[in-house]
Amino acid sequence: MAAGVQAGIATAAARAAHWPWWVQVGGLYVAARFVSACIFMAAALHQGVNPWFPATPDYWSFVNIWDARWYGEVLLNGYPDVLPTDGAGNVQENAWAFYALFPLLGRVVAGVTGLHPAFSLTLIAMVCGLGAALVIYRLFRHKASHQSALWGTAFVSTFPVSPVLQVPYAESLNLLLLAAALLLVVTRRYLWALPVVILMCLSRPTGVPFAAMAGLLFLCRGWQYHSASRGLARGQTPDPAGGLTHTGVMPSGAPAGGAPHTGAQLWSLAGLTAVSGLGALMWPGIAWAVTGDIRAYTKTETVWRGHDLVPFKPWFDTGILLFGPVLGVLAPFVFAALFTLLLMSRPVRALGTELQLWCACYMGYLLLFLHPQTSTFRMMLPLFPLALAAALISRSRAYRGTVVVMFVLLQIVWIVWLWAWAPLPGGGDYPP
Template sequence: MRERLAALPWWVHVLLIYGASRLFSTVVLIAVSRRQIASPWGPASPSYEEFVNFWDSGWYQRIHDGGYPVELPRGDDGNVLENQWAFYPLFPAAVRLLSRATGTGWNPASAILATVFGFIAALLIYRIFRLRASAPDARWAVALVAFFPVSPILQIPYAESLHLMLLALALYLVMTERFLAALPVVVLMSLARPAGVPFAIGLGLLLLVGICGRGSVRSAGGLIRLGALAVTAGLAALAWPAAAWLMTGEPDAYVQTETAWRGSDLFLFAPWLHVATDLLGPLLGPLALVAVAGALAWLLLSPGGRTLGLPLQLWCVGYLLYLAAFWHPQTSTFRILLPLFPLALAAVLLSGSRAYRLLAVAGFGCLQIVWVAWLWAWLPLFGGGDYSP
């Protein structure tokens, strides 16, 4: 039996691993849905299709059904209310194409498409890992990504699986130095999630390393093509805010919409310190931030982290800098960490022990249950609302 499995093509191995993870997540989602009380999205004990359409899935469905508002909705105080402009258009547009072609509507087309994107992402992630590691190590790293505590989001009508697929393809093209081929991928990726800025940061750092005579890209032609991709990523990051401006007539329509969820203006870097201080106090809060930053730096600079190679390392650095500057830490932060998937390979390479790797995958699976039951399931807080996933 083992010999037969070993003889299967690489893509079958990956699909089996990823399929097992999605089956596990489906069981978890169904089990938790049976304990779900009546919510803003439906009755108690909703079906699987109803349960996966909680939270931001509803916003994507609004875009699928009716597009974006041409006038920003405002409250009695004049501030912009939460609205569709916070959500990028590529995923609902893809679902609309599928639903029109099949006549299925948002349900079940959205969940099916999100799941398919996740399977494609897994194949691309494996190919990325194989550029830097052996096949067994790459399979273990794919398993870590597939069982990541927030991985149920990859089969839920969110843009995460589409973004992960495009991000993996873009990183693969960068690693193989096909920078011009990556141009349309980066543009599409920037219409799925706000990924243009961190991708431009990572490419900019890679370009700087190349100009200094380090790294694999050193030729003038290669540096020019890499620079063109970095500029494209930066410009692509402006595309959606510009679209919101053109459609609504308000230059800061996108920023106003994003800050509607925060309840405060945008301040670079400060929210992390404020939240850490509120949770842990004025001494432990900053120390916790330093400890987390130190742990991430250690992982990226560990032997496993160095195995990733500069493109993956610098993508992680760029994305972490982006989160530090712009992200407002909250319970959704766990979901936002998924694009740091290259760290799964670094984590796998910390030890060749089969027991360590099995324990890591099993631990992630257990944390999936926590994530779904704590954050995806809805339970009103005493002050109203709930912790968002």
């Protein structure tokens, strides 16, 4: 009987391999979200007393908690004109910590369809998650074979925090826009990326690392352009594979990922860098314009961490809390060194300069500004290109299948430990 089941699975897999790529990716993503939904529903059965609803809630109530309530608040009531403060003048939690694009789309969908705001936000999150999976596959396909790109997309779809892609959070919208922007950068369509990046900067705070990535990429491609120009001046001829040849030898300055940029492409990349930088400042600027406080956004954002924004310091504070006064100080340096080694590994180098730079800049951004806590796991989602690197480690189906199974098991841990509410002895709970 077991042999018959295996044969049936093999036959179904062989048939699915002939489906169009978008059907394969869409089916894979929908299946992943169904598994996550089952985990949510099972966890909801054990949900006790909590700040939002009675015990043992239904699925829709269970996924509309935590930050989902803040997005619903923005959808219904917008943003405050004056920052709320306590008696001592300290800024309190408020909606300015949550970017506007996601709740604005929710308001449009709710107005057009008549759906309840919570349902409209959930619908947008689910559709954007599916769109993100399709775009991620197309991005991965530029770097790997169909099978590896599909497995990489499967890793993203089943990642331990991937359930957040089907709840009313802005992660799925931001992931869609980020993947689209990176795809346009990889294919050198920099001007097309401009509106995508602007929207991305209004969905979640990914504008700063994207601007840093674009700037470093401009410097890299500018150097290659300069090297190629000098080679032409010495009488060398362009090589179709990228770079210049003279007696068939690839010069040291030739790019590995294709022909050098043209002057027009460099100017377009410079424009993208400038727009990305301005886009990163757009939401703090809007908060300033509305409230009259130049630090409205940063004051609001730091309310949740309980102290002012001091670059790098929270990582050392957390390290000392977890590992003691000596090892805790060393922990951030060890983490940064290990991540650097990861970026230099063969599978990550196979991603290409653009995706390597994005991962480096985003992690640098987290080290600079993030307060590490349980929400940090969710903040790692924009590092999704590393999923393709993980798929490229081995072509073994056993290895790749084991990764997916482990990710699904870790989804159970994430939902039960962080999404479900279980009050701590001192009050509150760890945020997802």
